[in-house]
Amino acid sequence: MRRLLFEGPGQVRWEDVAAPVLTSPRQALVRPLAVATCDLDIAALTGRFPLAGPYAFGHEGVAEVTVVGDAVTTVAPGDQVVVPFQISCGDCPPCRQSRTGNCTGYPPLSTYGLGAMGGHQWGGLLADLALVPDADAMLVPLPAGIDPEAVASASDNIPDGWRCVGPQLARSPGADVLVVGGSSGPSSIGLYAAGIAVALGAGRVVYLDEDADRLDIATTLGAEAMEGPPPSKVGSFPITVDASGSEIGLRCALNSTAFDGQCTSPSVYLDDPTVPMFSMYSRCCTLHTGRVHARAAIPQVLDLVARGFDPSVVTSSVAMWSDAAEALLDAPMKLVVRRTGAPTPPPSETVGYASPSLP
Numbered sequence: 001m002r003r004l005l006f007e008g009p010g011q012v013r014w015e016d017v018a019a020p021v022l023t024s025p026r027q028a029l030v031r032p033l034a035v036a037t038c039d040l041d042i043a044a045l046t047g048r049f050p051l052a053g054p055y056a057f058g059h060e061g062v063a064e065v066t067v068v069g070d071a072v073t074t075v076a077p078g079d080q081v082v083v084p085f086q087i088s089c090g091d092c093p094p095c096r097q098s099r100t101g102n103c104t105g106y107p108p109l110s111t112y113g114l115g116a117m118g119g120h121q122w123g124g125l126l127a128d129l130a131l132v133p134d135a136d137a138m139l140v141p142l143p144a145g146i147d148p149e150a151v152a153s154a155s156d157n158i159p160d161g162w163r164c165v166g167p168q169l170a171r172s173p174g175a176d177v178l179v180v181g182g183s184s185g186p187s188s189i190g191l192y193a194a195g196i197a198v199a200l201g202a203g204r205v206v207y208l209d210e211d212a213d214r215l216d217i218a219t220t221l222g223a224e225a226m227e228g229p230p231p232s233k234v235g236s237f238p239i240t241v242d243a244s245g246s247e248i249g250l251r252c253a254l255n256s257t258a259f260d261g262q263c264t265s266p267s268v269y270l271d272d273p274t275v276p277m278f279s280m281y282s283r284c285c286t287l288h289t290g291r292v293h294a295r296a297a298i299p300q301v302l303d304l305v306a307r308g309f310d311p312s313v314v315t316s317s318v319a320m321w322s323d324a325a326e327a328l329l330d331a332p333m334k335l336v337v338r339r340t341g342a343p344t345p346p347p348s349e350t351v352g353y354a355s356p357s358l359p
C-alpha cells in the first residue's frame with residue numbers, strides 16, 4: 001500500500017509499504033477517506049514544533065471500515081467511521097472514566113501519525129489502510145448525512161476545541177467566552193472552540209487574534225472578532241481559552257478569567273511561560289492544560305454537527321488524495337485531503353490473524 005511519510009520540515013513523500021494485517025479478533029482495518037492536518041502537523045511541517053522524521057503522517061480522519069476481526073460487534077465493513085487519533089482500549093480504568101487519552105492498555109501517548117512521540121507502530125492515516133487495535137472501543141460511526149470532509153478533524157482538533165468550552169458551558173449555560181488566538185498556537189482548535197461556544201448558546205463569544213483570515217472565520221462562525229495582539233486583559237469572562245501558544249496570550253486569557261472562572265489551554269508551550277499565580281489565586285481561577293481525551297468527546301462533536309454546527313468553515317484548503325504531498329508543503333492552516341472514486345477491496349492477505357503486526 002502507499003502511505004505518506006514526513007521526513008522533516010518541508011519534506012514529505014509517498015512510499016510503498018506492506019499493508020497492515022489483523023493480528024487479533026478485536027482489530028479492524030480502515031481505509032481513510034478524508035484526512036485533515038492537525039495544528040501540530042502544520043507546526044511540524046513548518047519547523048515550528050520539533051518532531052523528528054521520518055514517520056508515517058496523518059492522524060485525523062474519517063475512514064471506511066474494510067475488515068473486522070471476529071470479536072468486533074459495533075462496526076462492519078463499509079461503515080464510515082471517525083478514527084480517534086489516540087489509541088485506546090475501552091477497558092482500563094482511565095478509559096472507563098472517559099480519560100481515553102491516558103489509556104493504560106497501550107504505551108503512554110500512543111497515537112497515529114506523530115512519529116516517536118505517538119509510537120511508530122500505529123502508522124499514519126495518510127495511507128491506504130490503517131490498523132485499529134480495539135475497533136469497538138475506538139471507532140465512532142459517522143451519522144448519516146454528514147460529509148466525511150467536513151468532519152475530518154473530528155479525530156482530534158474539533159474535540160480539542162469542544163473540551164475547551166463544552167463541559168464549561170454545560171455547567172454555566174449562556175456564559176461569556178473569550179478565545180485568544182495567535183500564530184504560535186493551535187489555530188484551528190481556537191476557531192473550533194469559538195464556533196462551538198456559539199453553537200452551544202454561549203453569551204458573548206469574543207475571538208481575539210492578529211490574523212485577518214482567522215478573524216474572518218471567527219466572524220463567520222458567529223463570534224465577535226477583536227483584532228490586535230493580546231493586551232494584558234480584555235474583560236472578565238467565566239470561560240477563557242488560550243489558543244495563542246504564547247506567554248502574552250496565556251496571560252491575557254488568565255487575566256481575563258472571571259472570579260471562579262476556568263481557562264483551558266490546548267496550546268503546547270515550548271518556552272514554559274510563567275502565569276500570574278497571585279491574581280489567579282485571588283480570583284479562584286482554574287487553569288486546565290493537557291491533551292484532549294478525543295475518543296470520549298467525538299460523539300458530542302458529531303451531535304453538534306448533526307444539529308447544525310459546520311466545522312468546514314475552518315477548513316482553509318481541500319486537496320485530492322493524489323495531490324496531498326504538494327498540498328502539505330503549502331502548510332495551510334487546515335488542509336483536508338480527500339479520496340475520490342470507488343472503494344478499494346481489501347487485499348486478501350489482510351484477512352486472518354496469522355501474520356505479524358504493522359511495519
Ligand SMILES: [Zn+2]
Nearest residue numbers: 038039040156
Ligand atoms: Zn493532533
Ligand SMILES: [Zn+2]
Nearest residue numbers: 089092095103
Ligand atoms: Zn484504555
